[in-house]
Structure formats: structure tokens, C-alpha cells
Amino acid sequence: MTHLYKFLLAGCVALPLQTAQAEAPPFPISYSFFGAEISYVDSGNSRDKSSNIDNLANYPEYGVTLGHQFNPNFTLMGAFTYGDAETRTSDIDTDILRGSLAGRIHPGKFRFAGWRPFAGAGYSYTDIDVDGAPSSKTEDGLYLEGGLQRMVSERFVFEAGVRARTELEDGYVDGQAFAGVQFLFNQWYPQPPAVTTFERPEPVEPPKDSDGDGVMDNRDLCPNTPRGALVDSDGCAKKLTKEIKETLYVEFDLDGTEVKRQYFDEIEKLADLMTQYPTSRMLLEGHTDSSGSASYNQNLSQSRADSVMKVLVKEFDISSARISTTGMGESQPIADNATDEGRAQNRRVEAILTGKHTEIMKK
Template identity: 85%
Template sequence: MTQLHKLLLAGCIALPASWAHADSEHFPLSYSFIGAEVGYVDSGNSKDKSSNIDNLSNYPEYGLTLGHQFTPNFTLMGAFSYGDSETRSTNIDTEILRGSLAGRIHPGKFRLAGWRPFAGLGYSYSDIDVDGAPSSKTEDAIYLEGGFQRMMTKRFVFEAGIRARTEVEDGYVDGQAFAGVQFLFNRSYPERPKDTLSKRPEPVEPPKDSDGDGVVDPRDLCPGTPKGALVDSDGCAKELTKEIKETLYVEFDLDGTDVKPEYFDEIGRLADLMTQYPTSRMLLEGHTDSTGSARYNQNLSQSRADSVMKVLVKEFDISSERISTTGMGESQPIADNATDEGRAQNRRVEAILTGKHTEIMKK
């Protein structure tokens, strides 16, 4: 087994078992890298050369690499390496310094058991220094390379491969097996589709309900609804229209028109209702007993109604425009005029408060 085969076998055995589980499928779209490389040069093709400087023994080579993957399919890489050999016939120590530049191509998605293959074409410039030689020799070479790469972690790539290097002037070919590790930076990954299931939704502020009626402001057609009001789906208060009707009896002395103070509280209660319901109106009907002539009683009943109106206006500040008065005379008795008690009940003013009131229904 040649040294080249031994090196390749040793490299495969030495790969850490954990690399087999590395995420080898997800190389970045582009990245820069710096790395280290170790290789073994099989210079057997040059052993028949007559010149010592060309006839070198096989030797290990160590180098630093630097490059950039521009796309998932192309990488440009440079390398600086050092090798320590000796001439085959005279065993004179020889140092080889080499600089290389290569372009590599590799498939974007194809993998072979998790490894990404690559192929490259490069140029190298070598400075060969033999101990005791008056001067060093330089060589220009073109080389082909191929191998495989695998992601060890998100930052490190391991690679291994072989090179065939052809010296331009003399035409001999050297082989090289190599392995290296690269540290990645300036990485760029493809944008991943948004995962609506796993991505935490950004907090959304709920719509406001300024008047607290249960309908949010964007849908509330009636802002400012009173608190506790029953509303429809548009946020407008449901209203109930009802008729107001209140009756008051004020009794008078015989042939009298003065309103007795004892009735002021009852008149004030009606005044409060008129204030509460500003669209309501009041009708005051004056009545008398059957004493006296019908004509006289008609005028007397009107005067009694007017007296109650004056109390409402002066004492309770109710507008006279909201009050109507009429004299009914003796035409509508509510008791028997044959008795004193009956006649006293008939000497009266009836106050009738009417109107329609719309109020907001409560929850």
C-alpha cells in the first residue's frame, strides 16, 4: 500500500464520529473562510529526473488557506504552504514554499452520503531550496483537484481530497492527498419562509371601547352612550317612548280663587316633573259647585285655573307657554252639590300633565 493510500485511509478513520451527525446539508449561500491544511505529496513521478532539485522524496506539506464562496456553486481559494523533503539520491534537506490560487465548483444541493463534492482548477508557484545549492529553483504548476466537504458545525467545514499537479516547464506530475479545516465568517443564509405556527405573534392592542357599552369604537355609531344603557349592535342606546299623565286636585273656598299653601307641595311635585320632562305640557281645568249662576261659575272656574298657573310660574319657574287653562264652570261635578262636603270637592282645579318622553333603556 502506498503512502498516499495510507494517508487517505488514516484520514477517514480519524474523522470524529460526531461529524456523521453534523448538519451537512446546510452550507451557507456565501461565506468567507480561513483554515489550515495538511497534505502528503507523492513526488514519485519526479524520481527519475537527473537533477537533485527535481528528484525529491515524498514529503508532508502544511498550509494556511483563505477564500470566499461567492455562490453555492463557486469558491475562490488561496493557500500558502510549507514542505520539508530531501533529495532521493543524496538525502540533502530541501524546503519547499508554495503559493496557490484555485477556483472550485461544487453543486448547490447534491450530497453524497452527506458530503458535498467539489472540483477545482488552480495555479501554484513553488520555491524549492536545497541545502548547499547556490540558488533556489522556482516552479510554475497547474493542478486539478477534487474532494468532499462536510459541515462540522455552523462555523467549521472539514474537507479532504487529492490534487494532481503538473509542472509547466518539465511536464512531470506530482500527486497530493490533503485534508483541512476551515473557519467560516461573513456567512449568508437563504431567507426562510415565515413559520406562522411557531413564530410568536406580536402583541396586538385590542380596540378601545371608550364609552364602555360593549361595542368597540371602530363599530360604535353612537359614541358617548350613557353608562349602563342598553345598546344595539351599532352601540346606540335603545330608547323607550312612554306617555306622561299626572292629575292634581286643588280645592278652593266658597267663591274663592286663592291657592291654599297646603297644596304647594303637590303643585311643586308636578313642577318637578315638568322640569324633568321638558317636552311635557300642563292643562289646568277650573271647576265650581252649583252655587250661583252658570255664567258666574264659568268665570270663577277660569280664575281658579289661572291662580294655579301663577303659582307654577312665580313659585316654581315654569314657563307660562307650557301651561293651558280653561274654565269648566259647574258642568263636571265629582260629588253631590246637595251637601257641603260635595260642594267643597267640586270647587277645585284639576292639573293634567301630558307628553311623550323618550328614555334610555338600562341593562
């Protein structure tokens, strides 16, 4: 084996080790390529042949390559090469033209320090033309190969390897160390997974129940229902209408019209009811005992009713428009006028508060 052959073999081993730390671009899924190849052929297995055309010395070979990687595991490649050799016995120049076609397999993901291994098998057709020979010789051969490839950029691949070629007619085996560069085109890389984007919907505010009646605002026809009210399906408070009727007795001294202080608390309670129920009205009826004439008693009873009205207006700020007064005289006694005690009870003003009140029902 010559020094050049040894040098090429050493380079195939040393180059992967020297670039082990370098970051290599990834191989495409598929690509086409053309390139150049240089090799050294060890034809030592044919040195025992007697004819010059078969007995060739070791020689370099140069060529071009063309191929396509169909997927991460298979490549089809063709090559056309030229070799300039000499015969061993008489140093006669020999031109060697060779065409070959091979299939290669390689792992999709396995790498050796960034290098991708490959193995292949192929067919070669060789035309050997020896100077001075009456005709050239052709040979059919089969070969096996193996080696390493590395992406050195997005467009270039470097490879190196060895081949063993068997000549089918004579059966001899030649060895070959080779190195080459390929220029890539029509590359197809793995596509990133499609990212489905969704438009974020506008935030939807939860339904509100501003007045807390259990009916959401979007259905509430009565949005300001008081807290705790019993409501219908439309959010409106259920109401109850009831009649208001309160009676007050204010007694007077004989022939007197002044309202005694002892009755102010009771009058105030009645005033509070009138404030609470603003649609209510009050009737004040004045009464007397049977002492005196009927006409006098009529006027006296009216004055007593007016006195109670003045207390309501001045002391408790009740509008006089809501109060009616009338004098009943001695016509409606509630006790026996024959006794002092009975007459005292008859000297009175009756306050009657009436009206209708609608109130919200509670839960």
C-alpha cells in the same frame, strides 16, 4: 542526515509551538494560489548505487508551486523545482529538474494551535543531468507527504512538512523536508446566513367603544349613547314612547281663589314632571260648587285655575306658554252639593299633565 536537514525538521516542529498563542485568520472555503518552496533532499538511500547519475549527495531544492483548494478538505497542487547536487564519488555537478502533481487532504475544522494539518500523495517526474555525461536520466516517482499550514494573513499561507519519494524503476526512497509560502487569490469565504428583515407594521390600535354600548366606534352610528342604554346593531339606543298623564286636585275655601300652602308640595311634584318631560303640557280646570249664580261660578272657576298657574310660574319657574286654563263653573261636580263636605270637594282645580315621552330603554 546533514545539519541543514536537521535544522529544517526542527523548524517544522518549533514554529507551530512558537505561534500557538497567535490568532490566525481563518482559511477560506476555496482559493487559488502560487508560491515558492525550499527543501532539503536526503538522498542517502541511493548512496549504494554505483553510477554517478544515481549516487547523489544530499542537496537543496528550490521551486515554485501552483494550485487550487476546491473545498475545505481537498487541494490539488503542482510544483516545478530545481536542485543543484553533486555525486558522492567524484563531486561532479548535477542539475536536477523536477515536476510534480499531488492531491492533498486536510480537515475542514481541526486545528493544532492555529495550524491546519494536511496529508497528500503525488507523482513526480525528474530529469537528472550530470556534467560530462552523454545523456540525462529521467525518473518516475511516487511520494507521500504530510505537514502543517497556517494563515499568516488574509493573502499568505506558510507551510512546512516532509516527503518520502520512491523512484519506481530502482525502488530507492529519498526523504525531503520542505517549507513554503503561498500567495492566495480568488478566495471564497463562508457567507453569513441571510438575515431576513421584516418591516415592522404600523401598530394597529384595538377597536374602541367610546360610549361603552358594545358596538365599536367604526360601526357605531350613534356614538354618544348614554351608559347602560339598550342599543341596536348600529349602536343606537332603543327607545320607548309612552303617554304622560297626571292629575292634581287643589281645593279652595268658599268663594276663595287663594291656593293654600298645603297643596304646594303636590304642585311642585307636578312642576318637576314638566321639567323632566319638556314636551309635556298642562291643562288647569277650575270648578265650583253650586252656591251662587252660574255666571259668577264660571268666573270664579277661571280665577281659581289662573291662581294655580301663577304658583307654577312664580314658584317653580314653569313657562306659562306650556299651561292652559279654563273655568268649568259648577257644571262638573264630583260630590253631592247638598252637603258641606261635598261642596268642599267640588270647589277645586284639576291639573291634567299630558304629553308623549320617548325614553331610552335600559339593558
